[in-house]
Amino acid sequence: MEILKMDGVQLTYQTPDGETEAIRNINLSIEDGEFVAIIGPSGCGKTTVLSMIAGLMKPSGGEIFIEGKKVEGTGNDVGYMLQRDQLFEWRTIESNVMLGLEVQKTATPENKEYAVKMLEKYGLGDFKKHLPKQLSGGMRQRAALIRTLAFKPKILLLDEPFSALDFQTRIAVCDDVHSIIRAEKKTAVLVTHDISEAISLADRIVVLSSRPAIVKNVYTIDIDGKPLERRENPKFSSWFDVIWKDVSR
Amino acid sequence: MKKVLSLHEQYLRSVRLNKIKVLSIQLAILILFFSVWELAAQLNWIDSFITSSPSRILKTLGSMESLEIFRHVGITVMECIVGFIIASVLGTLIAVLLWWFETLRKVMEPYIVVLNALPKIALGPLIIIWVGAGYKAIILMTVLICIIVTVMSVLAAFLSCDDGKILLMRSMGASKFQILIKLILPNAVPNLISMLKINVGLSWVGVIMGEYLVSAAGLGYLIIYGGQVFKLDLVMASTLILCILAAVMYMGVALVEKFAKRFR
Numbered sequence: 001m002e003i004l005k006m007d008g009v010q011l012t013y014q015t016p017d018g019e020t021e022a023i024r025n026i027n028l029s030i031e032d033g034e035f036v037a038i039i040g041p042s043g044c045g046k047t048t049v050l051s052m053i054a055g056l057m058k059p060s061g062g063e064i065f066i067e068g069k070k071v072e073g074t075g076n077d078v079g080y081m082l083q084r085d086q087l088f089e090w091r092t093i094e095s096n097v098m099l100g101l102e103v104q105k106t107a108t109p110e111n112k113e114y115a116v117k118m119l120e121k122y123g124l125g126d127f128k129k130h131l132p133k134q135l136s137g138g139m140r141q142r143a144a145l146i147r148t149l150a151f152k153p154k155i156l157l158l159d160e161p162f163s164a165l166d167f168q169t170r171i172a173v174c175d176d177v178h179s180i181i182r183a184e185k186k187t188a189v190l191v192t193h194d195i196s197e198a199i200s201l202a203d204r205i206v207v208l209s210s211r212p213a214i215v216k217n218v219y220t221i222d223i224d225g226k227p228l229e230r231r232e233n234p235k236f237s238s239w240f241d242v243i244w245k246d247v248s249r
Numbered sequence: 250m251k252k253v254l255s256l257h258e259q260y261l262r263s264v265r266l267n268k269i270k271v272l273s274i275q276l277a278i279l280i281l282f283f284s285v286w287e288l289a290a291q292l293n294w295i296d297s298f299i300t301s302s303p304s305r306i307l308k309t310l311g312s313m314e315s316l317e318i319f320r321h322v323g324i325t326v327m328e329c330i331v332g333f334i335i336a337s338v339l340g341t342l343i344a345v346l347l348w349w350f351e352t353l354r355k356v357m358e359p360y361i362v363v364l365n366a367l368p369k370i371a372l373g374p375l376i377i378i379w380v381g382a383g384y385k386a387i388i389l390m391t392v393l394i395c396i397i398v399t400v401m402s403v404l405a406a407f408l409s410c411d412d413g414k415i416l417l418m419r420s421m422g423a424s425k426f427q428i429l430i431k432l433i434l435p436n437a438v439p440n441l442i443s444m445l446k447i448n449v450g451l452s453w454v455g456v457i458m459g460e461y462l463v464s465a466a467g468l469g470y471l472i473i474y475g476g477q478v479f480k481l482d483l484v485m486a487s488t489l490i491l492c493i494l495a496a497v498m499y500m501g502v503a504l505v506e507k508f509a510k511r512f513r
């Protein structure tokens with residue numbers, strides 16, 4: 001089933017110095033349960049695409065649909081995970097995870113229990129009452145992901161969620177996030193400029209052109225398994241070559 | 250036989266010992282200060298007519314009509330606390346408004362900067378004419394001195410909130426009010442506390458300045474009056490009481506801080 005559809009989406013920023021055409025034309029269709037990575041040169045408009053899907057920004061042209069319903073603002077359809085975990089330092093991990101439920105006024109006992117269960121399932125059970133600063137970078141990122149999943153969004157948007165982590169943690173967290181998203185059967189759109197990260201996580205990779213962005217190519221990755229297994233697959237490096245050439249051309 | 254202490258117990262003990270050490274040194278300094286003062290006065294190293302002395306201060310306090318000093322203290326404390334509360338609450342409310350309405354903020358900016366630079370004491374004569382020469386004028390003076398700084402520092406704290414956090418809340422569908430309540434305000438709690446601490450100091454400045462200008466009662470009045478009739482014992486006694494009151498009020502804010510940390 002098609003869960004997300006972008007139909008001729010354009011976006012032009014208005015600034016005092018003039019107009020910046022960021023997105024020229026994007027058509028994209030994403031199936032339920034798919035993991036799609038968007039890569040492209042720096043400043044090409046990847047974050048802009050996610051903001052529009054999240055309803056934070058209105059396209060200047062074209063339309064975006066989630067489950068056939070036009071996106072006209074923010075709500076609870078989309079879970080947005082940013083580069084830094086953005087946990088609130090004054091809240092415990094448990095209370096951080098409840099933020100979405102509180103904001104959407106859906107903090108029922110069942111929903112809260114669902115969130116707590118998820119903390120326990122993904123190794124944060126003992127840290128429920130801890131403050132974010134008592135957790136490692138990887139754990140914080142996991143908590144941020146659970147906060148995003150707690151209100152059961154239809155689509156997860158991940159904007160370079162690992163780029164603030166050091167290399168070791170990054171590989172591990174990447175694995176964690178992948179398995180959590182798979183286990184919860186979520187649709188995810190990941191923005192990254194790390195090609196190997198994209199190949200190790202995604203079912204499909206969308207390559208954007210430099211600004212103003214259009215969809216240059218879409219690749220269906222035929223490697224299965226966890227990120228680490230994928231990295232060891234012989235096909236990995238041939239995919240890397242293909243996509244690297246495409247991105248840097 | 251000596252009980253063997255675990256590492257943690259040893260740690261706790263050394264923390265406790267350190268605390269006691271600091272406290273006793275603080276106390277010793279205080280005692281030393283007053284003893285040397287008294288001694289110097291007794292031995293005529295200093296002219297106690299000008300410098301007063303602890304014993305003369307006590308005698309002054311004792312010789313006043315017993316309720317008289319309490320009346321002055323009461324009036325000053327009342328003016329100070331009322332001014333402090335009005336300035337802190339109103340200042341925070343104004344900061345919330347300025348955060349909420351961006352245009353209002355831009356419009357007000359130059360006015361706030363000018364008001365901040367203005368020495369509030371220059372408004373003294375106006376204040377007296379507007380609200381009379383009573384305690385109202387003193388409270389108004391206190392509010393004026395504290396409020397601009399309050400607005401500026403609280404607003405700066407509100408605006409310094411991480412854009413990523415605001416974006417996160419907006420992406421969850423949060424309203425502006427929810428962003429204010431769940432993010433902007435709790436995020437600014439440390440700044441609100443330090444604002445209160447600054448206001449404790451400023452409100453005493455405001456009250457005493459106000460009492461110098463207008464009053465017929467209060468510690469500031471006693472200080473001015475004592476100076477005019479050369480009763481320096483009275484000046485010193487009032488100053489000492491002021492020190493104690495300021496310290497007590499500061500401790501009150503420290504209590505609020507503890508409370509806020511727990512319930513934010």
Ligand SMILES: Nc1ncnc2c1ncn2[C@@H]1O[C@H](COP(=O)(O)OP(=O)(O)OP(=O)(O)O)[C@@H](O)[C@H]1O
Pocket residue numbers: 013014015020022041042043044045046047048049193211
């Ligand atoms: N609020 C804005 N106003 C004006 N121009 C903007 C604004 N936000 C982004 N842009 C411009 O639009 C273009 C796309 O920005 P965007 O942040 O979407 O790129 P990106 O692909 O996410 O970049 P990066 O790889 O650096 O994260 C950039 O050239 C940027 O300068």
Ligand SMILES: [Mg+2]
Pocket residue numbers: 046047048
């Ligand atoms: Mg970006």
